[in-house]
């Protein structure tokens with residue numbers, strides 16, 4: 001049985017372009033983001049992948065990315081579940097601030113810790129651990145059963161909600177996850193074993 005799972009970070013958003021902390025703020029894709037989402041869909045099509053169901057967050061940049069990929073794939077009409085559990089990490093008080101301004105104010109190292117560490121919360125926001133505490137149970141209870149039935153699952157979500165998921169799937173340590181960076185629009189393909197462990201992991205460079 002093909003226990004297929006594909007993860008895709010949304011295409012470039014308006015606030016990625018403006019270099020602003022985004023988190024739960026609901027911003028759209030840029031033209032470049034649309035191009036990236038379509039390219040991801042073409043890549044999945046080129047790999048002859050067939051999906052049975054899709055998941056995305058409650059935020060439009062991920063939802064639009066999913067819609068665009070499905071159009072390119074020619075697989076519109078699939079069930080789509082949209083859930084806050086897959087939302088980006090909540091950046092709290094940093095949301096809407098410019099990342100370079102934040103570095104000037106709090107220092108390079110502190111901002112890097114807020115952005116990439118496992119356990120440190122940005123002021124008023126979620127650590128990656130907090131994000132994982134909602135993403136991982138959602139994956140186990142709602143998403144993984146579809147994968148295990150061989151339905152083929154496509155997820156469009158966010159840099160940090162996917163880092164949290166990948167940390168668990170790949171068994172990364174808190175030190176290792178600091179170095180994990182997810183480009184926009186890059187599909188990451190997993191195939192699972194019968195015992196739910198990872199049989200295959202491949203980045204589908206577009």
Ligand SMILES: O=C(O)[C@@H](CO)OP(=O)(O)O
Nearest residue numbers: 020021022023088115159
């Ligand atoms: O602003 C955000 O919400 C995220 C993703 O764009 O940024 P960062 O790379 O700092 O985690």
